[in-house]
Amino acid sequence: xxxxxxxxxxxxxxxxxxxxxxxxxxxxxxxxxxxxxxxxxxxxxxxxxxxxxxxxxxxxxxxxxxxxxxxxxxxxxxxxxxxxxxxxxxxxxxxxxxxxxxxxxxxxxxxxxxxxxxxxxxxxxxxxxxxxxxxxxxxxxxxxxxxxxxxxxxxxxxxxxxxxxxxxxxxxxxxxxxxxxxxxxxxxxxxxxxxxxxxxxxxxxxxxxxxxxxxxxxxxxxxxxxxxxxxxxxxxxxxxxxxxxxxxxxxxxxxxxxxxxxxxxxxxx
Amino acid sequence: xxxxxxxxxxxxxxxxxxxxxxxxxxxxxxxxxxxxxxxxxxxxxxxxxxxxxxxxxxxxxxxxxxxxxxxxxxxxxxxxxxxxxxxxxxxxxxxxxxxxxxxxxxxxxxxxxxxxxxxxxxxxxxxxxxxxxxxxxxxxxxxxxxxxxxxxxxxxxxxxxxxxxxxxxxxxxxxxxxxxxxxxxxxxxxxxxxxxxxxxxxxxxxxxxxxxxxxxxxxxxxxx
Numbered sequence: 001x002x003x004x005x006x007x008x009x010x011x012x013x014x015x016x017x018x019x020x021x022x023x024x025x026x027x028x029x030x031x032x033x034x035x036x037x038x039x040x041x042x043x044x045x046x047x048x049x050x051x052x053x054x055x056x057x058x059x060x061x062x063x064x065x066x067x068x069x070x071x072x073x074x075x076x077x078x079x080x081x082x083x084x085x086x087x088x089x090x091x092x093x094x095x096x097x098x099x100x101x102x103x104x105x106x107x108x109x110x111x112x113x114x115x116x117x118x119x120x121x122x123x124x125x126x127x128x129x130x131x132x133x134x135x136x137x138x139x140x141x142x143x144x145x146x147x148x149x150x151x152x153x154x155x156x157x158x159x160x161x162x163x164x165x166x167x168x169x170x171x172x173x174x175x176x177x178x179x180x181x182x183x184x185x186x187x188x189x190x191x192x193x194x195x196x197x198x199x200x201x202x203x204x205x206x207x208x209x210x211x212x213x214x215x216x217x218x219x220x221x222x223x224x225x226x227x228x229x230x231x232x233x234x235x236x237x238x239x240x241x242x243x244x245x246x247x248x249x250x251x252x253x254x255x256x257x258x259x260x261x262x263x264x265x266x267x268x269x
Numbered sequence: 270x271x272x273x274x275x276x277x278x279x280x281x282x283x284x285x286x287x288x289x290x291x292x293x294x295x296x297x298x299x300x301x302x303x304x305x306x307x308x309x310x311x312x313x314x315x316x317x318x319x320x321x322x323x324x325x326x327x328x329x330x331x332x333x334x335x336x337x338x339x340x341x342x343x344x345x346x347x348x349x350x351x352x353x354x355x356x357x358x359x360x361x362x363x364x365x366x367x368x369x370x371x372x373x374x375x376x377x378x379x380x381x382x383x384x385x386x387x388x389x390x391x392x393x394x395x396x397x398x399x400x401x402x403x404x405x406x407x408x409x410x411x412x413x414x415x416x417x418x419x420x421x422x423x424x425x426x427x428x429x430x431x432x433x434x435x436x437x438x439x440x441x442x443x444x445x446x447x448x449x450x451x452x453x454x455x456x457x458x459x460x461x462x463x464x465x466x467x468x469x470x471x472x473x474x475x476x477x478x479x480x481x482x483x484x485x486x487x488x489x490x491x492x493x
Contacts, residue, residue, distance in 0.1 A: 085447055085450070085451060088454055089450075089454075089456050092454070092456075108452065108454075109454070111454070112454040148438075151435075151444070151447055151448065151451065152447065152448075152450075152451040156448075156451070157452070169358065169438040170435075170438055170440070170444065170448070171436070171437070171438055172435075172436045176347070176436075179347060180347075180438075183347075183350040183351075183355065184350075184355065185350075185355070
């Protein structure tokens with residue numbers, strides 16, 4: 001009985017070692033070109049950056065921008081669905097070659113992934129319901145305020161540093177967070193207002209955006225740290241798209257307005 | 270890819286994660302107790318109940334065992350407000366888990382009820398025990414030993430099932446692990462630590478159940 005137990009445990013141990021031996025690495029530029037396809041992570045719960053169309057395929061600013069880059073590189077585009085909490089692990093483990101989805105450039109993230117030069121900016125503001133008395137985002141810094149946020153997004157750190165007294169309820173994705181706010185589970189949502197616009201329209205609630213924006217952030221593409229050559233190529237390609245006006249054109253098509261703050265990229269990035 | 274394990278970056282978050290583990294334990298314990306009460310009542314209704322109560326309990330059991338717990342809690346948390354009932358995150362999770370546990374425990378305890386020799390139940394009835402006295406003094410002590418493995422399995426499943434509470438804003442162990450991961454990006458270290466904490470929590474839960482069984486029903490039970 002002991003011997004068969006030992007045998008079974010050895011088999012199990014071998015299986016575990018065997019299965020974990022397939023550690024995935026991020027691909028280099030040559031490997032991507034040779035394989036003929038580039039894998040891009042797009043978040044479909046952030047319209048108009050990413051959303052599902054009638055055919056249930058992912059489309060939006062991110063998808064179209066990635067298609068332009070793939071065309072320039074001469075490879076096929078493969079879109080992989082990602083969410084806010086898992087997009088960085090996906091890049092780190094090589095499941096995707098680069099990630100879009102309003103990847104805000106922060107020093108903490110730069111410790112584990114690399115960023116390209118900015119593709120677009122985002123303006124962080126406060127979304128609340130009409131009737132609430134907040135005029136400036138600093139009004140949210142008191143104990144009576146409950147904020148509804150999405151797990152794993154940049155406003156969480158901002159709230160920890162600047163709105164210490166407010167209570168935070170963290171939900172899993174933007175549709176849930178906006179729905180929770182509409183149901184009265186919180187007082188406000190601090191995040192990029194452009195991206196929650198479409199979710200807001202699904203609820204019969206009088207929304208109000210606090211006039212003073214919080215800050216402007218720069219979003220680039222996120223890449224793994226040892227992806228040799230990919231970042232350099234992407235930077236050159238992104239500058240090309242900015243210079244030709246393609247970025248502004250795709251933005252205007254999906255957002256309906258020009259980018260609120262220009263990225264200000266120069267040729268000597 | 271040479272990944273250097275950096276537990277040093279994650280150790281400072283251990284108190285946060287441990288507090289989350291305690292919350293997971295608390296939710297599972299409360300839901301289990303509530304579920305046990307519902308389960309005993311349900312099992313009694315199915316074994317001894319009249320023609321009207323049995324279909325009602327059967328519908329409840331079939332519904333809650335054949336739908337995912339996540340969907341049940343999602344309904345309580347996001348759909349009920351449209352009908353005017355606003356449950357807090359903790360209450361919605363607790364209610365959903367209790368109802369879900371109640372259905373599974375009804376089935377488990379019904380199996381236990383029916384494993385008692387009919388002769389003993391009839392003897393108790395002859396001696397003048399009321400139905401509830403029969404259950405408390407004759408049936409439950411007999412089945413406590415038999416039911417212990419399925420009950421402790423259910424308890425462990427529930428403790429691990431509390432991990433979905435994070436989706437609804439309850440900051441228990443899995444939710445906090447996601448937050449720590451979002452700040453440090455050390456997925457391997459964070460989630461190994463979380464797994465270890467879950468093992469400790471489930472061990473503690475099973476030990477608690479064994480001690481209760483030993484004290485309340487004088488049944489000797491093994492923990493591992």
